[in-house]
Amino acid sequence: MAQGVIDWLHDCLVVHWPRKLLSLALAIAVWIVLDHSMTASKSFANVPVRIVNLPQGKTIEGRQANGLLQKKVNITLVGNRTRLEELSNKDLEVLLDANNKPDSWTARVDKENLICLNGECDLKKTVSRMSPLEIPLRQSKLSTEKIPVLITQPIGEAPKGYQFLDVWPYKLQLSVQGPEDEIKRLKARGLKLTFNLNDVSRTELDTLQAKGDEVSFFVPNSWKKILVPQISDTPIEIDDLMAKSLRLDFSRQDLLPIEGFLPVTVFFPQKFKEILNPKTHALKVGGPIVEKSGILTLATPLYAQGVSRLFLETVKDMMQIVIIANPKAERDKLLWNVQFMYPHELENRYVARVLASASDEAGSIQPQMREDYLRNRFRSYMDKFRLYTSDKKKLSLQIELDAHSINVSTSS
Secondary structure, X not given: OHHHHHHHHHHHHOOOHHHHHHHHHHHHHHHHHHHHHOEEEEEEEEEOEEEEOOOOOXXXXXXXXXXXXXXXXXXXXXXXXXXXXXXXXXXXXXXEEOOOOOOEEEEEEOHHHEEEOOOOOOHHHHEEEEOOEEEEEEEEEEEEEEEEEEEOOOEOOOOOOOEEEEEEOOEEEEEEEEEHHHHHHHHHHOEEEOOEHHHOOHHHHHHXXXXXXXXXXXXXXXXXXXXXXXXXOOOEEOOOHHHHHOEEEEEOOOOEEOOOOEEEXXXXXXXXXXXXXXXXXXXXXXXXXXXXXXXXXEOOOOEEEOOOHHHXXXXXXXXXXXXXXOOOOOOOEOEEEEEEXXXXXHHHHHHHHHXXXXXXXXXXXXXXXXXXXXXXHHXXXXXXXXXXXXXXXXXXXXXXXXXXXXXXXXOO
């Protein structure tokens, strides 16, 4: 048995071995020739288009700063099957020459316009033809403008133990260059930049030097970028000089106690004066409403949130709770709000106190800009001002109109 196997192997490998080796070599050669001569068709999606040799002061609508069109194209190539299979759309680019072209023209793209970004591929040997493709193009005046960038209120949550206060500056400018029509649209519409408070860590805020109970987080340069896809495929850094002062302000305090008790008054709308006025309906003393030195006050310990201690010290003696009287037919429960007395004077006091304190952390903010910032902050504090109780719940008052009185109670 063993001898039979040996004889069979001898006949296969030794007898006429030159002929067999030649046959094997010919078979391999034929396979290689056939494989490399076989043609195939392959489609490539999202192939970038680059425009070169534009006239001075001109650009193409949709052309980005890197020379590529914002819109990509789909192409179909016919050629060597093996080499085409090795290509992807990342290896290809359509190159168009704008030299001596009119303002509006249609580029007819063929395989001569293709370039390979992969140095290892040879398109002449790979591609035999390309399906017809036309790209309409229009030249436009190259324009440079400063586009307004609005810094919006951040999203996300402030780190634990901190309260977000404000962002400054509220508006910056971004220098961009591109097609005149597109730049005009951008300038009219403007851009928005929104930060995420979740990107600010408590550790970062803990290490910053606080001014009173406030701390300023200066926005890192990596955040001062904005994506303008009509102009660039990568974010553009904001070049406004004021961007150096871009900051997010936080308070280290959660709830700030309000000293004393707040006065409570009633506002009687003119249109109801015949049926609702101080003689027909008086604010009833009782429950949380007490009288002190002839002044009705809310005898409930209160706290403020979303403002600084300096703001609270400035306004504490110049605010009151105002109840708006309305007939029962219009409203079952009466509305109320906190009113600041002579807010313009309070604003001046606040600004003066801050400016008289230590120098600004930013250093680079000009005096007038600094004052504008503080005035905006004061107004923002008034808008955000909310009253809380000792259990960290928003103050809730139940106010009802009786036959001859206005009754106030606190909800449980």
